Amino acid sequence: MSTQNTHPVAYVRREMLDPAAPPPGQTGVIRWMRENLVSSWFNAILTFVALYVIWYVLSGILPWTLNGIWNATSLNDCRAIRDARGLESAACWAVINERWLQILFGFYPTDDPLLARLFHGEALAAAGGVDTVFNGGLNATQRIEFVSAMKNQTSNGLILFFGYWRPMLALLLLVVAVAPVLYSSLPRSMLLFSLAYPFVAFFLLWGGSVWLPVLVALGLVACILIGRTLASRFGMLGGTLGGLLAFLLIFMNPLSFLGITGVFPLLPTVQGVFDSILPWGLAAVSSDQFGGFMLAIIIGTSGIVLSLPLGIALALGRQSSMPLIQWVCVAFIEVIRGVPLIVWLFTASLLLNYFLPPGTSFDLLLRVIIMVTLFASAYLAEVVRGGLAALPNGQYEAANSLGLDYWKSMRLIILPQALKISIPGIVNTFIGLFKDTTLVVFIGLRDPLGLTNAIRATSEWNGIYWELYIFVGLLFFTFCFFMSRYSMYLEQRLRTDHR
């Protein structure tokens, strides 16, 4: 028998005590402040200096912003209201209140017949009905008087949704089209709409006959189908040649050098037939009516979408073992990247006209989109090349040893890794491209900054600066911030190395 338990023990705790609260000063806000703000005398000084600076800046900005005047008819009116309220300084947000549609859309035409029908039926009837007012009964002067009077009585919100329904719908569909590309959890079938979106957007924004975008899309599909069919029968070369020939017949006139027109290209001929049978379409809008933040979105989005594949192709071309391709790509990248964007824009807007045959009116907006795309793609090529160079040689060798050909090894092994590495650089380029769209102001396109100048030139708002610039800045910030956040999300999602 053991005697171990016979020794009496004075006290044995049978259960655990609850942990005691940490001493005051070691917890919560106080501890956080002590550790982060005043951990040493130097940090304490920095903290107080920083607090003073923040207070100083905010005490200047916040009253000015929050006391802002939203309803006034002119800058002088604003100043009078401010003085009447006894304020020292106040923002004159009234200019934004009156002109925000102009900053967003420039002078893009509103759908006036729709506005008139929906909200001013009586005035429209008094003026003689839709056909009289908008379809030739009145001349431009009388029509503009009617529309101006109508818009003065319609709130900007209504004009946004009903007057500008075309760009608004295009923007909404842009979100739908981009979503499946950005978020892989969405159904893949939505990608079909993403492919069709450029044609839908073109139709909504530029208007004209519905058959043009439809037939262009069908023509492209036809080229691809013909190429594929021929490729399965006659091999790669036959397929490419067949596809090219189909493209030539549909979109160009291969017989123009013989002076034969009228048959080819097939596209306008077919379009003419469809237009005569079913003349569907929207009112056409020419490119020089585009403006405002919409212009930045159009140029930016097209540039981003088009420059990514081009940039990747250039990066691959630069690494190619075929000297001709390599030289061409190197020359392209260095020339485009070595010249300022503004020079390319001036080239697009002014010089091209001298060299193109007279009478060719090559759309200025299209010229700008092409130049911006080329410029961004040269930068992208170098970013992607950085990603390609960062991959260890073993990846290339592994791909080769699996027996993959060049395109398959790129598509399945090299590019997914290289692009993942390049995401921050790519998004950086995109954000830069988006902000560079404001440079088009120098070639006379009405970007948001150009419009602030125009608004300032009216006698009501002459002399107003900060409010307009802040508004434009906020618009750009919203978009760039979204892009930056998305790239961080994408990096998180693609992080496969379990760091």
Next chain:
Amino acid sequence: MNKKVFLGALTVAGLAAGASAAATLDDVKARGSLKCGSNEGLAGFAAPDANGVWQGFDVSLCRAIAAAVLGDAQAVEFVPLTSQTRFTALAAGEVDVLIRNSTWTFSRDTDLKLDFKGVNYYDGQGFMVRSDIGVSSAKELDGTTVCIQTGTTTELNLADYFRVNNISYEPVPVATNAEGQQQYLAGACDVYTTDISGLAATRATFENASEHVILPEVVSKEPLGPAVRHGDSEWGDIVGWTLSALIAAEEYGVTSANVSELSANPTANPEINRLLGTEGELGAMIGLDKDWAARAIAAVGNYGEVFERNIGEATPIGLARGLNAQWTDGGLLYAAPFR
């Protein structure tokens, strides 16, 4: 060899451009609208209202031409041009006429291959300073900093004037009038110089306009007028005579209010009759119908009405007629006879 080919291509392009330019009137009629090169925004001269309709002194002349040629004052597409791009855009055929407060100078008229077709506003370069620096004459501006728009004649005039008067200054280049205003207000420069009309418009927007003075010296001649391409005299005639029609209308007392009455039947004044097409066939000589001038006047009013509505003393800009009065009132406006 390559150079030759290149030059050859240039020549062909140039010839072709000339050929296409020769029929601006036909182009405008076929298009149904006038492409008018305008300022991106200059108070009183060109600015869009809240509904996007352009208004202003220069804009009115564009509208008058559209009314004369197309019968519709609103059938104008305004192409905003910067001071750097304006002449190239006109030469490249992107606009039909340039009415963008551009100064008529020898080299622009000849070397740049433009034709200035008259003067719609006689301006001159002046200086604005804060009244508290105690300067009452431009000759006292020695050692000051001057805000100046680049790419304009004012830049060259400034250099000339200060060199002649042996004044040293430090230029602060600005790109636009808006930037100039802001720099001047922020104190980046002591002096802001541009055309007097621009100074008056700028000063009108200041919160304390009385703290700024426009100095009495006018250091340059700035005849601002509409310009067209060399080599299309028919189109140039239309532009020039539309301007003359507005000026003559003021001289003869034809206004937008009474033009329809005066053009209905011949009046006692044969000059008015020829102007408004109730006598003679002047319109046919420039490829238009006989009511062309009456339409232009009905659309925008005569020169005096255009002036008072956009930049006159009743507007915030508040310019006096000065040199821009009729010759009968001691100004420089003098329309050639309609005969």
